[in-house]
Amino acid sequence: MTSWPLPPPMKRALELARDAEAAGEVPVGAVVTCAGEVVGEGHNRPRGLADPTAHAEILAIRAAAAVLGSERLENCELWVTLEPCAMCAGAIVHARIGRLYYGASDPKGGAVEHGARVFEQAQCLHRPEVYSGIGEREAAALLRGFFAARR
Amino acid sequence: MTSWPLPPPMKRALELARDAEAAGEVPVGAVVTCAGEVVGEGHNRPRGLADPTAHAEILAIRAAAAVLGSERLENCELWVTLEPCAMCAGAIVHARIGRLYYGASDPKGGAVEHGARVFEQAQCLHRPEVYSGIGEREAAALLRGFFAARR
Numbered sequence: 001m002t003s004w005p006l007p008p009p010m011k012r013a014l015e016l017a018r019d020a021e022a023a024g025e026v027p028v029g030a031v032v033t034c035a036g037e038v039v040g041e042g043h044n045r046p047r048g049l050a051d052p053t054a055h056a057e058i059l060a061i062r063a064a065a066a067v068l069g070s071e072r073l074e075n076c077e078l079w080v081t082l083e084p085c086a087m088c089a090g091a092i093v094h095a096r097i098g099r100l101y102y103g104a105s106d107p108k109g110g111a112v113e114h115g116a117r118v119f120e121q122a123q124c125l126h127r128p129e130v131y132s133g134i135g136e137r138e139a140a141a142l143l144r145g146f147f148a149a150r151r
Numbered sequence: 152m153t154s155w156p157l158p159p160p161m162k163r164a165l166e167l168a169r170d171a172e173a174a175g176e177v178p179v180g181a182v183v184t185c186a187g188e189v190v191g192e193g194h195n196r197p198r199g200l201a202d203p204t205a206h207a208e209i210l211a212i213r214a215a216a217a218v219l220g221s222e223r224l225e226n227c228e229l230w231v232t233l234e235p236c237a238m239c240a241g242a243i244v245h246a247r248i249g250r251l252y253y254g255a256s257d258p259k260g261g262a263v264e265h266g267a268r269v270f271e272q273a274q275c276l277h278r279p280e281v282y283s284g285i286g287e288r289e290a291a292a293l294l295r296g297f298f299a300a301r302r
Contacts, residue, residue, distance in 0.1 A: 046222040046245070047222060049222075050216050050217060050219075050220050050221055050222050051213055051216050051217070051222060052212060052216055052222040052223070052224070052242060052245040052246035052247075053204070053209055053212065053213055053242050053245065053246075054222075055245075058204055061203060061204065062202055062204055065201050065202050065203055066201060066202070068201075069201050070201055071197040071198060071200075071201050071202060071203040071205075072203070073203070085241055085245075086237045086238070086240060086241035086244070086262070086267060086269045086272075087237070087238050087239075087240075087241025087242050087244075087245060088238075088241070089237060089238075089241075090236055090237035090238025090239070090240075090241060090262070090267075091203060091204050091238050093237070093238075094197070094203040094204065094206075094236075094238060095203035095204075096203075107274070108274055109274065109276075111237070111241070111267070111269075111272075114274065115272040115273075115274045115275075116237060116262070116267035116268070116269050116272050117267070118237045118262075118267050121237075121262075121266040121267050122266075123258070123259055123260065123265065123266045124266075125260075
């Protein structure tokens with residue numbers, strides 16, 4: 001079977017997820033692109049940084065905002081290997097991210113198509129375009145491997 | 152009419168909200184306490200820091216986690232002048248904050264008693280005890296004044 005090649009930002013997000021795993025963190029990676037260029041990236045680091053907010057998306061968004069010198073990332077895209085949680089979905093709204101691409105769904109912690117469904121709330125001030133399932137197989141395999149090794 | 156005096160951490164959160172206003176930021180302040188001691192504080196600074204995640208609660212939680220050297224703030228309390236949004240409610244869950252005290256309700260952006268109702272989701276892994284309305288009058292007056300001056 002031949003698969004379509006993954007877009008380079010999602011390939012990079014998967015590499016970052018592997019870096020997270022190597023550091024003993026839950027393997028999730030994220031990249032922010034603007035006009036085709038990577039302007040921010042990160043992987044899960046709550047343990048390493050002793051920071052409960054240090055999810056891949058938050059670190060990538062903060063890095064991109066620092067690079068661009070603006071709290072608004074209107075023309076940017078966020079690529080992340082896992083469905084964002086409520087915290088990260090809220091950050092995506094505040095940053096006015098234009099498009100969100102994510103890999104695996106997360107019924108336990110996701111807040112895009114599950115749980116709090118942050119973008120579907122009537123009060124939500126900004127809704128990114130959302131594309132899911134890109135790199136899903138690779139992202140889900142990483143997570144399964146990580147949690148299986150810890151059981 | 153005599154009011155009960157505000158608890159010192161909420162008084163401090165209101166001072167921080169005034170600092171935010173003086174800096175041209177939406178006036179919201181937050182304090183994290185642990186065993187009666189302030190271990191982290193912050194006020195809204197998304198513009199000043201060019202960081203869309205720089206809400207008062209996020210900055211206070213990150214500061215407290217850095218001081219305590221842990222991503223978990225199980226025995227801590229968060230005092231904030233406004234109902235937390237989805238991002239901040241999610242961070243409260245990840246940090247395992249024990250108790251949340253907030254001042255004014257926020258029908259437009261709040262995600263505790265409004266909108267995404269993060270703590271009420273079946274998937275929510277940790278629910279803090281929540282006390283609202285403490286310092287509500289002062290917090291709401293600050294916000295009304297701020298937005299009225301900008302209309």
